[in-house]
Amino acid sequence: xxxxxxxxxxxxxxxxxxxxxxxxxxxxxxxxxxxxxxxxxxxxxxxxxxxxxxxxxxxxxxxxxxxxxxxxxxxxxxxxxxxxxxxxxxxxxxxxxxxxxxxxxxxxxxxxxxxxxxxxxxxxxxxxxxxxxxxxxxxxxxxxxxxxxxxxxxxxxxxxxxxxxxxxxxxxxxxxxxxxx
Amino acid sequence: xxxxxxxxxxxxxxxxxxxxxxxxxxxxxxxxxxxxxxxxxxxxxxxxxxxxxxxxxxxxxxxxxxxxxxxxxxxxxxxxxxxxxxxxxxxxxxxxxxxxxxxxxxxxxxxxxxxxxxxxxxxxxxxxxxxxxxxxxxxxxxxxxxxxxxxxxxxxxxxxxxxxxxxxxxxxxxxxxxxxxxxxxxxxxxxxxxxx
Numbered sequence: 327x328x329x330x331x332x333x334x335x336x337x338x339x340x341x342x343x344x345x346x347x348x349x350x351x352x353x354x355x356x357x358x359x360x361x362x363x364x365x366x367x368x369x370x371x372x373x374x375x376x377x378x379x380x381x382x383x384x385x386x387x388x389x390x391x392x393x394x395x396x397x398x399x400x401x402x403x404x405x406x407x408x409x410x411x412x413x414x415x416x417x418x419x420x421x422x423x424x425x426x427x428x429x430x431x432x433x434x435x436x437x438x439x440x441x442x443x444x445x446x447x448x449x450x451x452x453x454x455x456x457x458x459x460x461x462x463x464x465x466x467x468x469x470x471x472x473x474x475x476x477x478x479x480x481x482x483x484x485x486x487x488x489x490x491x492x493x494x495x496x497x498x499x500x501x502x503x504x505x506x507x
Numbered sequence: 508x509x510x511x512x513x514x515x516x517x518x519x520x521x522x523x524x525x526x527x528x529x530x531x532x533x534x535x536x537x538x539x540x541x542x543x544x545x546x547x548x549x550x551x552x553x554x555x556x557x558x559x560x561x562x563x564x565x566x567x568x569x570x571x572x573x574x575x576x577x578x579x580x581x582x583x584x585x586x587x588x589x590x591x592x593x594x595x596x597x598x599x600x601x602x603x604x605x606x607x608x609x610x611x612x613x614x615x616x617x618x619x620x621x622x623x624x625x626x627x628x629x630x631x632x633x634x635x636x637x638x639x640x641x642x643x644x645x646x647x648x649x650x651x652x653x654x655x656x657x658x659x660x661x662x663x664x665x666x667x668x669x670x671x672x673x674x675x676x677x678x679x680x681x682x683x684x685x686x687x688x689x690x691x692x693x694x695x696x697x698x699x700x701x702x703x
Contacts, residue, residue, distance in 0.1 A: 345677045348645070349571035351638055359673055371624060378627040379607055381634070385527045385600025386537070388570040393601035394608050405605065413593055416569020417577030421589065424578065427563040434688030440566050442684030444646035445658035446677050449666060451639035455632055462628035475629035483637065490531055493630055500626025505618040 331400045332407045334365055339392050339411035347443040350388035355450035357391055367399050370461040378497075382490045388412055466504070474499070515584055516591050518549055523576045524595040530572065537572045545579055552582070573597060 338360035346353030354377070361367050368376065380390045389412055396408025430436050463471045474496060481487040481495075522544035530537030538561065545551045552560070564574045573593050580592025614620045647655045662680070665671045 341674060343569045345568060345674055346570075347568050348565075348642065352642070353570070354635070354638070356673060371628065374628045374631045375611070375624045376608070377631050377634070378624075379611065380604060383600050383603050383607065384529060384531050385603075386530075386570050386572045386597060389573060389597040390600055390604040393597075394604050397605045398608075405601070409597065409601065413570060413573040413577070413597065416567060416574050417589060417593060419567050419569070420564050420574045420578050421581045423567065424560070424563055427566060428559065431559075431563055431566065435685045436566050438687035439681045439684035441646070441649040442658070442680045442687055443677055444642050444649070445655060446662045446666075446673070446680050448639050448642035448646055449659050449662040450673060451635055451642055453663075453667060455636040455639055458628060458632035458635055462625070462632055465625040465628060470626075471629045474626060475633050478630040478633040479637075482633065488531070489634060493627055496627040496630045497623045500623035501619045502622075504622030504626050 328400055328403075332404060335396050335399060335404055335408045336411045338365055339396075339408045340415060343388060343412045344415055346388070346447070347440055348447060350386050352443075352447045353388050354391075355447070355454045357388070358454055359450075361391075361395055367395055370457065371465065374458055374461070378493050382493050470504075470507075512584075516588065519580050519583060519588055519592045520595040522549060522595075523580070523592045524599060526572075526576075527596040528599050538575070541572065541575050541579070551579060 339357070342356035342360050343353050345356055358373060362370060362373050376391055376394060377387075380387050380394075383390060389409060392408035392412040393405045396404035396406070398404070400407070427436070459471070459475070462475075465471075466474070478492050478496070481492050482489055523541075526537055526540040526544060530540055542554075542557055542561075546554050546557050560578055561575065564571055564578070567574065573596060576592040576596040577589040580588035580590070582588075584591070611620060611624075615624075643655065643659065646658070650658065658680075662676060665676045665679075666673060
């Protein structure tokens, strides 16, 4: 049972990070697919909370998600397995392939591959946005979810307020106001 | 000699630990901090080599900060150096994440915490939306408008309507990406040939 969990954790995080081109954030929709849709380790709400708290803490996002989900599923051993699956394959690839890639970096083959993954990641991210938007409307209702989203967008994009601060403000609102409605 | 060697590990752990704790906003935002440690503070490599390594790391999958930490550690001290650098970079934030989320889950029956978790969801949706836009913009800069629309539409069809596993979709796009520029060149030549 526990061994199966560890194998699942390894497979899930290995796959989602090996396919994520463009750093940790590119792996988020792929990790969502493994964590929520496939293995159902958490639901939408918990995954959103994972991203929220992950963004208020420093450090790489992919490894923070892996550490917590691994820990939640199978304790410290689970955290270790999920972390290894997340960071080791790409680190080994870079070390082993650096010389070879340095030679072919300007080759149109390598450039084209990195470029063509971007539309897929963009669409997956968009689908995840849609999913999260729907779940938050279910949880809060239109009249709360839409203004919070609008204010968050304005604060982060127009005012350039740091996302961690916007998340903290949402936590404060949720703690003080939402339980009384 | 041995003292010197131990000092390198301490430097690696200190530099990568610091960047892991000070880097807010995920891996990509931490790159300038790593560059500062590697190039300005410890002079492990010059700016050109750092830029070159970063470009290659970006062409490979997976989290970017841990790839850079691993390479810097490996370059200085081989495999043990890589392990020390990665652990120093991710361990503090991972431990904090597990502690914080375990605490929140422990309190998850309180209506206050439930309210907090609900209220943050629209913010996360917006953040994901902004990320989607940024990935689309990157694709747009490389492909142009017409092709972005076509490739996004194909991805959408495959991912959502058919639906195919994302791994397969990404592998398909990678395979096409490998011949994309050559195909484009051929098309251009043909068009040029017909015009003249």
